[in-house]
Amino acid sequence: MAxxxxxxxxxxxxxxxxxxDETGVALVNAERRVLADLLNSQLDRHAPYGGVVxxxxxxxxxxxxDLLIERAMREAGLTFRDLAGVAATAGPGLIGxxxxxxxxxxxxxxxxxxxxxxxxxxxxxxxxxxxxxxPRPEDRLEFPYLLLLVSGGHCxxxxxxxxxxxxxxxxxxxxALGEAYDKAAxxxxxxxPGGPAVERAARVGDAxxxxxxxxxxxxxxxxxxxxxxxxxxxxxxxRLGPRALEPPLLNDLCASFQAAVADxxxxxxxRAAELFRADYLSATTLVVAGGVAANAYLRAxxxxxxxxxxxxxxxxxxxxxxxxxxxxxxxxxERLALGLTDDLAAHARARWPLDPAAEPAPGAGVKA
Numbered sequence: 001m002a003x004x005x006x007x008x009x010x011x012x013x014x015x016x017x018x019x020x021d022e023t024g025v026a027l028v029n030a031e032r033r034v035l036a037d038l039l040n041s042q043l044d045r046h047a048p049y050g051g052v053v054x055x056x057x058x059x060x061x062x063x064x065x066d067l068l069i070e071r072a073m074r075e076a077g078l079t080f081r082d083l084a085g086v087a088a089t090a091g092p093g094l095i096g097x098x099x100x101x102x103x104x105x106x107x108x109x110x111x112x113x114x115x116x117x118x119x120x121x122x123x124x125x126x127x128x129x130x131x132x133x134x135p136r137p138e139d140r141l142e143f144p145y146l147l148l149l150v151s152g153g154h155c156x157x158x159x160x161x162x163x164x165x166x167x168x169x170x171x172x173x174x175x176a177l178g179e180a181y182d183k184a185a186x187x188x189x190x191x192x193p194g195g196p197a198v199e200r201a202a203r204v205g206d207a208x209x210x211x212x213x214x215x216x217x218x219x220x221x222x223x224x225x226x227x228x229x230x231x232x233x234x235x236x237x238x239r240l241g242p243r244a245l246e247p248p249l250l251n252d253l254c255a256s257f258q259a260a261v262a263d264x265x266x267x268x269x270x271r272a273a274e275l276f277r278a279d280y281l282s283a284t285t286l287v288v289a290g291g292v293a294a295n296a297y298l299r300a301x302x303x304x305x306x307x308x309x310x311x312x313x314x315x316x317x318x319x320x321x322x323x324x325x326x327x328x329x330x331x332x333x334e335r336l337a338l339g340l341t342d343d344l345a346a347h348a349r350a351r352w353p354l355d356p357a358a359e360p361a362p363g364a365g366v367k368a
Contacts, residue, residue: 011084012076013336014069014108015329018061018101019093019121020152021045021052025068026325027076030333032131035076037326038068043193050192051182058096065104080112085341087332090118091349092153098348106344117332118346122354124327125149125289126160129314131330141314144283146276148269148302151290152178157222157272158354159279160287163334166354169272170222177261177292180226184257187237189245198254199295205248205255210236212260214267222272229260262301269302273309286311294318 010030017024021042027035042060046052073079088105091098102118109116126147133139143165149156155172175183178195185194190201212232215225236253237244244253269286276283286306292298293315306313320326335341353360 009082011333011336012078012082013117013329013332014072014083014086014105015119015325015327015332016065016069016086016088016101016105017121017124017323017325017328018065018097019089019091020097020323021057021060022323023061023064023068024323024325024328025065025072026329027072027078028131028326028329028333030337032330034326035078036072037324038072038075039324040064040068047192050186052094054094054096057094058100061097061100065100069104069108080108080114083112083114085109085115085117085332085336087117087119087328087335089121089124089328090346091121091352093121093350095348095350098350102346102348106346110344115336115341116344116346117335117340118342119328119331119335120352120354121323121328122149122154122156122352123164123166124331125151126158126166126287126354127163127331127334128289128316128320128327129287130334131326132316132320133314141285141287144276144280145285145287145314146269146273146283146311148265148272148286148288148293149290150177150265150288150292150298152176152182152292154290155224155226156354157268159276163338164340168353168355168358169275170224170268171358172224172226174225174227175230177224177226177265178290180230180261181292183230184233184254187234188250188253190254195292195295198258199297201247201251202254202258202297203251205251205253207252207255207259209249209252210256212236212256214260214263217264217267222268222275224264224268226261226264229257229264233257258297262298265298266301266305269305270309273311284310284312286313288313288315289321291322294321 023040088101159167182194190197215228
């Protein structure tokens with residue numbers, strides 16, 4: 001039976017994130033207070049292979065997840081009876097890792113008779129901006145807003161119309177942006193993960209040194225393509241030979257690659273903003289989310305674009321751009337408040353589009 005104090009306590013949701021190579025567990029309440037936040041990186045396990053190995057990732061989640069949940073509950077001073085629900089990423093992502101997190105959440109929900117919230121990983125990223133702004137009415141992010149979602153597996157422009165309501169304006173036709181960064185880093189001998197390595201090298205490089213293509217620039221619509229840029233970089237590296245892997249050419253290549261990426265993002269986002277504003281005359285917010293949103297150079301470029309277009313730009317802090325349990329717990333709270341819970345038959349999905357009505361595209365969470 002609930003105590004008098006517990007009945008007045010804001011709802012708390014346990015969030016579990018296991019979609020790729022990081023195990024995230026967090027406890028968040030409806031007042032946006034983080035009661036516990038734990039993240040276990042598997043970087044050392046995957047680095048020797050130059051990318052994430054799905055079976056290794058799943059096994060690592062199995063080894064650590066229960067311990068992280070136990071520690072989080074202890075740090076927050078809570079029992080499972082204090083929770084309003086348990087949320088876990090159910091897709092898209094690596095199916096082995098998704099199963100680990102979702103089955104664990106189902107067990108907790110079943111034993112303690114808690115609502116289960118099977119979370120779309122992309123929706124968790126999409127809603128994080130509503131968490132970071134705080135609870136005051138003047139600070140809140142209201143729907144709709146324009147979202148640029150850029151990560152290792154996804155590159156999309158969407159209109160966020162509400163929780164569970166998304167309209168895709170564009171997506172990548174080949175590589176996701178984070179994947180393109182990883183492949184560029186591999187060509188240049190920078191290791192894994194590639195995004196931070198390329199960004200660091202680019203800081204002291206000359207972005208005008210190499211002329212690399214800007215795929216889709218100026219084309220109708222809001223779709224992306226990065227395969228041509230990746231191919232041009234590979235051809236340039238092959239032409240330069242071993243010199244390409246050493247400064248200063250290495251830094252110049254990274255800077256030139258990153259400048260090309262920025263030009264593509266700005267062009268595609270500008271076109272999406274035009275479509276967005278045509279449909280929502282009073283909407284003024286651009287949100288950038290996903291792991292690539294942690295890139296300081298790209299954030300600065302997008303800030304200049306937002307200022308030019310008179311848009312309010314919201315980018316979560318870097319720690320909330322990459323995968324984490326907080327975003328899953330918050331998405332769970334958002335869905336719980338609307339009664340959007342799931343039964344124990346909820347299943348993990350390797351692909352799960354935010355906008356099922358949109359045309360299938362490789363970088364949109366659904367098979368082409």
